[in-house]
Each structure stands twice: as C-alpha cells, then as structure tokens.
Amino acid sequence: MGTNVYGFPLLSLIAYLPLIGAIILLFMKKEEEKKIMQTAFAVSIVTLAVSLLLIPGFDSTTSEMQFTEQHTWIPSLGVSYAFGIDGISLLLIVMTTIISSIAIVSSYTAINMRIKEYYVSILFLETGMLGVFMSMDFFLFYIFWEVMLVPMYFMIGIWGGGRRLYSAIKFFLYTLFGSLFMLLGILAVYFLNADPQYGSGQYTFSVLELQKMNLPLHPLQFWLFLAFFLGFAIKVPMFPFHTWLPDAHTDAPTAGSVLLAGVLLKMGTYGFVRFCLPMFPEASVYFMPYMAGLSLVGIVYGALVALAQKDIKRLVAYSSVSHLGFVMLGIFALNTHGITGGILQMVNHGVSTGALFLIVGMIYERRHTRLIADFGGLSSKMPIYSAVFAVTMFSSMGLPGLNGFVGEFLILVGAFEANKIYAGIAVIGIILGAAYMLWLFQRMMFGPLDKPENQKILDMNRREIAYMAPLIVFMFWIGLFPRPFIRVMEPAVEKIVQRLKGAGAMAKQESEEKSVEVISKNDKTVIAARIDPEKGMID
C-alpha cells in the first residue's frame, strides 16, 4: 500500500506534536504569559522543522502514498489508523506548519487576554488541520475534520471582534451541516464497497480501497457526489454556501483569519481533489458544467462584492470567495493543467491571503479601525509596510513574477482546454481582482495624509518583518521558480486525471445508452427508478 522511507511514524509525530504542546500549555500557570507564548512558538517551530524532514524523504516520481502508517483500530467497523501522504498533501502539510508558526508569532501583541487558552486553541487546531491532510481512513479523517471546528469556534467567539458570538456559531453550524451530509455519504460508500457488485466486498473505511470502487453514475455516484459536495463546498466555500465566510473572517482575530483563509478553506478544495474526483469520476464529469458555473459565479460575484466593501478585512474575505472560485474552476477543469493550477493556487492563496490578513491585522492593532475611509497617504509614514503590502497585493492579483500568476495561468489554461467560455469569464474575475486590490491600495496608501490619528502611526517592527519575510520569499519563489512545487504533485495529479479520463469515456457511453433507452422504452417509471435512490436501494 505504500512506503515509509524512515520506517518511523513521522507523520504521527508531526500531527501530534502540536497536541502535545497544547497539553503542556494546559499545565502551565496562566500568569506566565511570556513563557506560554514562547512555548507555543517553540512547539510550532519544532513541528515545522520536523515537517521539513518530509521533503528529503519524499519520492516525487511516484503517486503511491508515502510515509504510510497503518494499524488496526476498530476491527468490528473496519476502521484502521492510517496515515499517508502524496505530493498534494505534502505541499499542504508544509504550508500548514509554516502558516501556523506565523499565526502564533503574529498574535504576540494582538492577543492580550486569556493567553493560555488562546495558544492551546491554536495548537489544537494545528493538529486537526494536519490530521485532515494525512488521514487515509475516512473515520480518522472525519474525526480530525470535525474536531478542528471547536478551537476555531473558540478563536472567533472569544478573541474575535464585532458580532463574534454570532459569527462563531454561524461558522460552526454551517460546517457541521455540510460535514454531516458528508458523513452520510461516507457511510453509504462504506456499505456499497461491501457489496461485491461495486467494490471489494469488505467493510472498510480505507480511502485507497474506497477509491477503487466502480459505481454506476445513476443513481449512486450522482447522489454520493452531492453528499460529499455539500460537505466540501460549504468549507471552500463555493458561491451559494459562502455566507458564513465574510462574517467569520471579519470577526475572527488576525491569526484566526490567517488560519481560516490559509488552511481551513483548503480542506474543502483538498476534499474535492482527494475524495470526490477519484471516488466519483463519472459524477465529476457529469457535474463539471455545474461546478464550473458555480465557480465562475463565485469568482465574479466575490470580486464585485469586494469592490463594494468599506471594511478592509471584509474586502479580503470576499476576495477569498473569488480566489477559491479560481481554485475550484481549476480542479473542475478536470485536466492536468487545471488540477495542477488549482492545487498550486491553494498554496498561493494560503500565502497571499494569509499575508493580506496579517497586513490588515497590523494596521488594526495600530489604529483599531478597519474602515478604508479612515486611512489615506500611509505610504509616507510606513514605507516598509507599504512595500510589503504592494508585493502581497500584486501576488494576490496575479502579477507575473509572483506566485498568483503561475497558479491563475495554469488554471486558465486548464479552463481554456475544458471550455473556452470558462476561461473567458474567469478573465473578467482577474480584471476585477486587480481593480479592487489596486483601488484598496490607492485609498489606503496614497493621497493626502489628512487624518490626524494617522500622523503618528508606526512602521512595521522587527517581529512583523520577520514573520512577513518567509511569505514574501514564497511569493517570489513560487512566482519565479514554480517547478519544484509542480513536480512534487505531478504523479498524484496524473493519477487522478487518468482515473477521470477513463470515466469520461464511460460517462459518454452511458449517456448514449441512456438516451437509447429513453427513446426505446419511453417509460417514465424506468427513468424514475434509475434516478430515485430510495426506490433503487430499498429492496
């Protein structure tokens, strides 16, 4: 089933290091604030360092799962404790450990109450996020997926601003709603796999096993895809399910927004790539126009709403809706370019939007306002800040030479190959993206420095420069030399595309067959029986 070059449960170590750190923090006195912060940071840095060990041991020529761990856990249910990563997960894991460390440093001055609980939450959250990207067993995956909601709920609810209680519970309710539908989907897949007609005839939650199933498009793949879709689309969030995001982002503390944008949203897109495409390839092909449509609506709608925002953080939040639309468009172009671009854009969005939220956080810490109208002409007072802001903004817009360009370019190529109209509409999104970002920058940084409160504003301090620096480095690195990032996920992406290609041919055949059937029988009940899963499965 895979290989583990180190012969050591490295993934478990990475996943549980933050948890151990959180438990250590629980036993520290809450008055020792400095010590708590330092411990939390040290733990996150150690986790980051250990996660970097994955890179030299990683074999980027194979699509096999690597660093695998497999232990029987609940044999009566067919649950095993299975960890494993491929290139896609590797990128996201390293991104998670980096962004988590940055989130922790960025909170030193921003969070000044209930410090201990705060860092416990962040570290606990990190374990949850890492576990999601490593799990190769649906049961385990679901545990991490759900358990992560609790620390995020607390981060928004306790340390947030504005309508924090409302946003926190809204976030929790929305995500739980989606995840429970996904859970039903998982259970259905679990039973179908036990049916030798479709799967291996065994009761197992193993992701790799379940990916091998061959389900008919109607009604099984159709409904299962929708069940998983609800779980992941709410998390992404895709267009009609996005309403929790602006609230959660706006009211969360800076580090919360960074983690939310940087990592949590990626779980939805990761879910599509890891589970939906390989498990339901025919349904993915079938739903492609709808998915692409929703993504395009998300791109344009997110950008238009961002244009109208008065609050910087809300603007960035809506820009996330737009950017995640790009990621989804890439993934559902269902070809190598699109998927590669989508995954790369997941990382890019984590870096750029994470950076944007940090930038918003800095200015909020100084001025305790986030209204664009309260600023103007800051560039003369804050030269470093405005330079960093500019680079980040360009990266978010997709300026060539920076990371956003590479991702968006690949996505556009993929979308163009799939359907020229998709690419055409997506370009509108890019133009609008440039518009809202440039306009934001102009209103904040240029013009007269006419607000007296802004006269004494301080530029970035050393700590702030230090945690922004790695993000800036990644923006240039991915922008100028994206090859290593792409190479590492190539085999994994290729595997998915192969699976989809097989499905594409099959779906065509099936739809032809179906039309023949419709014509020849012209019997509504036959079609109804095929589409209605209740009737199809009860007996």
Add this chain to the structure above:
Amino acid sequence: MTPIMPDIQLIAIFPESILAIFACALFVMDPFIARDKKEQLGYFSLAGLCVSGVSTLFLWGKSISTFSGMIALDNYALFFKTLFLMISALIILMSIRYIKIERINLGEYYGLILFATIGMMFMPSATDLLSFYLSLELMSMSLYVLAAFMRKDPKSIEGGIKYFLTGVFSSGLILYGVAFLFGATGTTNLGEIAAFLQENGVTSSLSLIMAFVLLITGFGFKISAVPFHMWAPDVYEGSPTPVTAFLSAGSKAAAFSVMLRVFINAFALSSGNWWPVLWVIAVLTMTLGNLVALVQTNMKRLLAYSSIAHAGYLMIGLITASQIGYAAILIYLVGYVFMTLGAFTLIILLCSANMKGDQISDFKGLARTNPMLGLVFIIFALSLIGIPPSAGFVGKLYLFNSAIQGGFYWLAIIGILNSVVSLYYYFRVVQVMYMDEPNAGTVLSFSPTLKVALGITAFLTLFLGLYPEPIIKAAIDSVQIFL
C-alpha cells in the same frame, strides 16, 4: 399426579439477589445510623453494587432460561445489567453530597435507588410479559417515590405526582396491551409468541394491532417519545437532580432494553410492517425535542428536551430492525448514559446552600474560573451533539449506519439535521461558560465522590469515542439472540 416442579436456576438471578440482600440490610441498618452519617449507607450501597457487578461479569457468556421461561440470562441481559449497575453507582456518587445540601439525606433514598436498580436489572432478563411487567413496576414504584423526595419543595411534589399519574397510566396501557397480546396468541411467553406468529403468519390481526398501539403508547410514555413526552420536562425539573439523571439515563435505557425484546418477538419487527408508525414517532420525537430545547433557560429542562430528542435517535435502530440497528441502540445507550450523567453531574456541582444552580445563567464564566470544568463540559456537549471523538459520535455513527444500510435515507437526513439544531443549544451553554463574565458568589460544591463521578463519565465519554471496539464487540455479541 405429582406437581411439576419448575426448573429453577438461582444463578440466573444471582446479581439481583445480592443487590436485594444489600437493599434489605440497608433498610435494617438505617434507624441505627445518625442523620449526619447517612453517607455511610451510600458507601454501603456502592459496595453492594460492586459485589453485584463482579458477579455479573462472571456470568458473561452464560445462556440460561429459567423460572419456566420467565427469566433468561444471556449476554443481552448481562450487557444491560452491567450498564444499570454502573448508572446506579454513578448516581450514588453524585447524590452523597447533594442530598445533604438539599436536606433529604435519608437512608431510604439509597434503598430506593437499589430497588429501582433491581427492577431495571430484571427488565432485560424478562422473557415473559408478566415478569417484564413486574420488573417494570418495581422500577417505576421506586422512582415515583424518588421523584417526589424533596417533599418540602412544591416543584418536586408536582413532578412526583405528575410522574406517578402518567407512569401508572402508561403501565395500565402496557398491561392492557399485554392482555390483547395474550388474547391474540394464547401465551405470555415471548419466545412462544414469536413462534406462534411465525407458524400462523398473523401479523395484522385486530387484537395484535390493538396490542401494538397500546404497547407503543405505554412505552412511548416510558421513553418520553412525542406525543407522550409532556410529563418529562416538569418531572425532570422538579425531581432532585440525581434522580433526574437516574430517570433520564437509567429508566430510559431500561425501557429500551425491554422494548427490544418485546417488539422483536411479539411483533416480528423485522418482517412486520410496523415501521411507518415508529418512523413517524421517531421523527416527531427528535424534531420536537430539539426545537423546544432551543428556547429553554433551565438546564434541567434543556436536558429533558435533549433526552427526548435522544429517544428519537434511538428509535432509528428499532425502525431499521436489523442486527446492526439493534447493536446501534446498545452502543448509543452506553454513550448516552455517560454523557447525560456527566452533564447532570455538572448541575449538581453548581447546587449549593444558596443557589439551585440549574439555570443556564448559573453557568456563566464557569470555564474561566474553573478551566477543567469547561473542558469536561465540551466533551459532554460534543458527545451529545455527536461530534467526534466521543462516545456519542460512535453511537450516532452506528445508528446512521443502520439507517443507510436499511435504505432509510430520509430518516438519516432528518437525524443529521436534528444534530445540527442540537449544536445550537448545547453550544449556547458552552458560550455562556466561556464567553460570559463569571457570576460573583458562585460556590461549587466539590466533593471527592462527585469528582470521581465527573472523572469517570468524562473519561468514558472520550475513551469510548477513541476506542469503541470493546463496546461494539459486546453489543454485537449481545444482540446475537435476536438472530
């Protein structure tokens, strides 16, 4: 003609006998123990529960049918007996300090709990409608007294009377249903009823339908299923808190334990066509329970409605009428018992001489003054909602599993929508605990026994979520008898 001596194997009722001896001894000792030392009787009854528990464990794997087929001892019965003994022990741990604060530290309290436990332990063993009815009444009678135990508190009196009247009424309905069942099949033995139905293929004779209606109504009262739930909130609010916990965990689990046996045998649940009725009741129960819980301000009432909702989830297993569905009921009950008892323990902790501690607002800022309690409550809340890693999640997973396997997709979907709703009211308490300013003057009545109860419930709720294998195995073993 020589009289036929029934074949009696006393070993089958050994755990109950031990407990009965302890209970009687307790009543004898009671007058000799001073009022302020009554907790000794509590420890004495704990000892009785332990001895009984050990003997139960030794009986695991045995299969005995005795007292002319009235009582059976099998894994199914033993599974529940162990559960009831644990519930009872936890209730006593919770009570020792509480009944002192509420000035009801009388020896009878412990004695009645033991007698109720004996009744519960006989219920899953009952393989005859008459032995089932007797054990049900033994449990109920003890609980009626316990519910009204705070005899100077009008709410407790009100609750006790309400519980007594509805309880007796529902027992009457059950008895009437038993009579119809006897009329239809000519026997009260569950095994013989099942055999008769199979032989004659009658699943819809009029008297059988009457029996079903009456029994489902009677049981509906006992498990507080909608529309027979009206008594629950008032009784839960009025009763002494440990008794409330006992009602919601113990008597509900006991009712389910006997419901499975009766319904599977007497109504051939898996082949009969009874499920639409149960389906409607289950959906109403979980939906109404969750929706009304949203607007509660009293913690005990909130848990009452949540326990109504949980009865609805549990009925999913009955509806699917499959091996996995029955096992799901057992697994869910175990999780339900620990998380519910844990939540009640927290309420008891807040009860002190000058505060009842059962309002949600009494929980304000509790997690800030006492972080451990906050953490523990989160575990219970997650489990009650069904979020992993918790015993409640594993239970729900099994229930939804059975629904999906049986093709009851709508039931599963309604179930998950209800879980989402329940998130809101459980986390409102979490929110009050974590995000509100602490109340000045909140005194927590910690006692060693209460800490033990809290520790055990929290640990098991979490542990059974992370490693449910033993419980799943035991549950699957137990429901083998329904094959």
